[in-house]
Amino acid sequence: MERDIYLSLIKIMKKPLITKSVKKNATIFTVVLFIGYLIFNFFTVLQINYYFIDNVDTRLKHEVEHISVNIVFNEDTIVVLNGKEFEEFDMLHISDNSFFLQIYNIDKELLFQSKNLETFQNLPIRIIEFDDKFLFTNEKVDFKGLRVCYSKIINEGKLLGYIQLATPKTSVNSAIEGIISFNLLTLPLAFILFLIVSLIFAKRSLKPINKIIEIAEEITATNLSNRIDYEADTEDELGRLKATLNDLFNRLEFQINQISQFSDNASHQLMNPLTAIKTELEYILKKERSADEYKETLETIDEQTSEMINIVRTLLILAKDCAVCTDSSKVFSLTNLLQNEIMEEDKNNRVTISIPENIYLKGEADYFKMVLENLINNALKYSSEKSEVKVIVEEKTNSIIISVCDNGIGIPDNEKSKVFDRFYRGSNVESNGIKGHGLGLNLVKIVVNKMGGSITIIDNKPQGTIFTLEITRLILE
Ligand code: ADP
Numbered sequence: 001m002e003r004d005i006y007l008s009l010i011k012i013m014k015k016p017l018i019t020k021s022v023k024k025n026a027t028i029f030t031v032v033l034f035i036g037y038l039i040f041n042f043f044t045v046l047q048i049n050y051y052f053i054d055n056v057d058t059r060l061k062h063e064v065e066h067i068s069v070n071i072v073f074n075e076d077t078i079v080v081l082n083g084k085e086f087e088e089f090d091m092l093h094i095s096d097n098s099f100f101l102q103i104y105n106i107d108k109e110l111l112f113q114s115k116n117l118e119t120f121q122n123l124p125i126r127i128i129e130f131d132d133k134f135l136f137t138n139e140k141v142d143f144k145g146l147r148v149c150y151s152k153i154i155n156e157g158k159l160l161g162y163i164q165l166a167t168p169k170t171s172v173n174s175a176i177e178g179i180i181s182f183n184l185l186t187l188p189l190a191f192i193l194f195l196i197v198s199l200i201f202a203k204r205s206l207k208p209i210n211k212i213i214e215i216a217e218e219i220t221a222t223n224l225s226n227r228i229d230y231e232a233d234t235e236d237e238l239g240r241l242k243a244t245l246n247d248l249f250n251r252l253e254f255q256i257n258q259i260s261q262f263s264d265n266a267s268h269q270l271m272n273p274l275t276a277i278k279t280e281l282e283y284i285l286k287k288e289r290s291a292d293e294y295k296e297t298l299e300t301i302d303e304q305t306s307e308m309i310n311i312v313r314t315l316l317i318l319a320k321d322c323a324v325c326t327d328s329s330k331v332f333s334l335t336n337l338l339q340n341e342i343m344e345e346d347k348n349n350r351v352t353i354s355i356p357e358n359i360y361l362k363g364e365a366d367y368f369k370m371v372l373e374n375l376i377n378n379a380l381k382y383s384s385e386k387s388e389v390k391v392i393v394e395e396k397t398n399s400i401i402i403s404v405c406d407n408g409i410g411i412p413d414n415e416k417s418k419v420f421d422r423f424y425r426g427s428n429v430e431s432n433g434i435k436g437h438g439l440g441l442n443l444v445k446i447v448v449n450k451m452g453g454s455i456t457i458i459d460n461k462p463q464g465t466i467f468t469l470e471i472t473r474l475i476l477e
Contacts, residue, residue, distance in 0.1 A: 018199065018203075019206075021202075021206060022199065022202045022203050022206060023202075025198075025201075025202035025205065025206070026195065026198040026199045026201075026202040027198075029194075029197075029198035029201060029202060030191070030194045030195050030198040033194040033197070033198065034190070034191060034194055037190055037194070041183050044179070045176060045179055045180060045183075048175065048176065048179060049172065049176050052171070052172040052175060052176070053147065053169075053172060056147050056167060056169070056172060057136050057147070057149065059167065060099075060134075060136070060147065060149035060165055060167060061134055061149060063099055063165055064134065064149055064151045064163055064165050067086065067101065067103075067163055067165070068151065068153075068163065070082055070085050070086075071103070071153060071163075073155040073160065077105070077160070078103070078105055078111055078153055078155075078160050078161050079111075080103055080111055080112040086101060086112070086114055087115065091114035091115060091116060092114075092115045092116055093116055094116050094119060094120050096168055096170040096171050097167070097168075097171075098116055098120075098167060098168060099114065099165055099166070099167055100114055100116060100117050100120060100123055100146070100165070100166040100167070101113065101114040101117075101163070101164070101165050101166075102114075102117065102123060102125060102163075102164045103153075103161065103162070103163050103164070104125050104161055104162055104164070105160055105161035106127060106159060106160065106161055106162075108125045108127065110125065111161065120141075120142070120144075122141050122142060123139075123141055123146075123164070123166060124139070124141075125164070126150070126162075126164070127162070128150055128162075130150070130152075133151065133152075134149055134150065134151050135149070135150040135151075136148065136149050136150075137150070138169070139166065141166075144168055144170075145168065145169040145170070145173055146166040146167065146168060146169060147166065147167055147168075147169050147172075148164060148165070148166040149164075149165045149166070150162055150163070150164055151163045151165075208230065208232070208238050209238070209241070211230055212228055212230055212238070212241060212242060212245070215228045215229075215230060216228060216245055219249060224249065224252065224253045224256065225253060226249075227246045227249060228242050228245055228246055228249075230242055262319075262422065265422070265423040265438075266311075266315055269311050269423075269437045269439075270308060270311060270312075273304035273305070273307045273308045273311075274304075274308070276300070276304050277300075277301050277304050277305070280297050280300050280301060280304075281297070281301075283297075284297045311437055311439065314370075314437075314439045314440070314443050315439070317367070317370075317443060317446075317447075318422065318439065318442060318443060318446065330362065330363060330364055330365070331360050331361070331362055331474060332360065332361060332363070332364075332365035332368070333358070333359070333360055334355065334359040334360065334361050334368075334393065334400065334402075335355050335356070335357055335358060335359045335393075337365060337368065337369060337372070338353050338355050338372065338391060338393070339353060339355065341369060342369070342372055342373070342376065342391075345373070346376075348385075350380060350386075350387070350388055350389055351376060351380070351388075351389045351390075351391060352388060352389075352390050352391070353390075353391045353393075354390070354391070354392045354393065355391075355392075355393035356393065356394075356395055359393060359395070359400060359473075360474045361400065361451070361471060361473075361474055362451070362472070362474050363450075363451045367447045368447065368451070370443060370447065371443070371444045371447050371448060371469075372391075372402075372404075374440035374441065374443060374444050375404040375444060375467050376389060376391065376404060377440070378440060378441070378467075379404050379405070379406035379408065379465070379467075380406070381434055381436070382406065382408040382409050382429065382432075382434060382465070383406040383407055383408025383409065383464060384407075384408070387406065387407045387408065387464075388407070389404065389405065389406050390403075390404075390405045390406075391403070391404050391405075392405070395473065396473070397473075398472065398473055399470050399471060399472055399473050400470070400471050400472075400473045401468060401469070401470055402468070402469040402471070403466050403467070403468045403469075404466070404467045405460050405464065405465075405466045406460065406464045406465055406466075407460060407462075407463055407464035408463070408464045408465060409428055409429070409432060409464075410428075410459060410460075410463055410464055410465055411426055411428075411457060411459075411465055412426070412427065412428065415427065416457045419441050419457070420441050420442055420444075420445040420455075421438075421442065422438065422439065422442040423437070423438040423439065423442075424438045424441075424442075425437075425438040448469055448471070451471055451472075452471070452472050453469055453470055453471035453472065454469070454470050455467065455468065455469050455470075456468045456470075
């Protein structure tokens with residue numbers, strides 16, 4: 001118990017607090033938030049500036065309209081009625097709210113000027129073209145930012161002069177400057193805040209993945225039959241990750257079980273001939289034996305060794321899933337293989353072969369020979385000693401049909417698909433005392449499938465079995 005706690009503590013301590021992924025995500029979040037913050041501030045300043053300027057313009061417009069009332073026309077000339085009207089505080093002194101007023105004709109002759117312009121000189125007199133009633137501009141006079149409003153003086157459609165009214169932008173500028181310096185000051189603070197928020201967010205977003213990793217680690221370390229039971233929506237990434245991992249564990253468990261079953265069965269199959277050899281040797285070595293007895297023992301050992309070689313050879317092919325069986329560049333003559341090589345092995349003349357001339361197949365002849373040997377040997381093995389086994393090859397338009405027919409013990413219907421499983425032996429064979437390892441048909445199926453063919457089993461009439469292979473035909477030009 002204490003050891004478990006100690007191990008979990010070490011495990012926790014070993015884990016970095018901020019992993020590379022968290023750092024990466026947090027950096028991206030921070031940069032995005034920070035850029036967003038800068039853009040937001042920029043537009044806020046623009047908006048505020050616009051709002052202040054709009055206020056100033058309304059003030060200027062209002063004042064210019066008031067001034068216009070005090071102007072009369074004498075044919076082509078402008079007369080300013082009562083200059084005293086313009087002696088308000090804002091036109092006499094210089095302050096942040098002052099108005100600087102100039103009224104002039106199109107020859108740039110000044111007709112009126114507010115008192116404060118005697119001190120604050122240099123406001124330029126301009127003749128400007130514009131269509132609207134008012135024109136607003138920004139000017140800089142003696143390093144002072146001004147908002148200037150121009151209004152045309154028109155009599156009977158004729159332009160006679162301009163009213164020019166300016167006011168300092170000091171209040172607008174200082175407000176904007178205030179906002180900008182506040183923003184600059186809070187920038188580092190905002191950055192730190194964004195960084196912390198991003199770190200927390202990045203860590204939180206990876207939390208479910210960490211949970212799944214923990215469970216997966218536990219599964220691989222302790223029990224492969226456990227599964228990730230983390231609650232997650234099957235549609236989202238976490239749900240799919242969970243499903244994919246569970247699927248992977250299923251396949252792993254299945255494969256591992258298969259491998260262990262395979263090695264169990266393989267050892268078991270090899271154990272029989274090895275035990276037979278051992279028993280034979282123990283018996284013969286007990287005392288001095290005759291030459292005939294020694295010969296007999298050596299023959300038994302030879303027989304058992306051949307059996308073991310056969311088993312190991314088959315197991316080697318099966319373990320690699322017969323990767324070499326599909327060499328499509330190779331071609332062999334089925335007619336030759338059956339009529340010569342297979343026929344030679346038929347010592348008891350029980351096999352009859354019927355095959356047209358010049359039948360060729362694509363693939364490795366050695367492996368296909370093993371297929372035929374397994375089917376023919378089974379047909380011989382599972383039928384009475386004198387009965388005949390027929391191998392019939394027929395041509396179809398695109399394929400070759402090979403049938404191996406016997407009159408033997410047959411295969412029960414419910415076992416016809418199972419006999420291809422590795423190490424499977426029929427329920428009726430043990431009672432008949434027929435020896436075998438349950439590997440032959442598995443090899444047959446793998447090789448035939450690799451060659452793109454198929455295999456089926458049907459009952460022979462009145463008794464026995466017919467194995468039928470259908471393989472794509474190779475037509476040589
Ligand atoms: P083995 O013959 O060594 O047992 P196989 O893989 O060649 O292994 O065959 C698997 C099983 O299929 C056999 O145990 C047997 O039950 C059945 N079988 C195969 N061929 C025949 C056949 N021609 N007639 C009857 N049963 C057969």
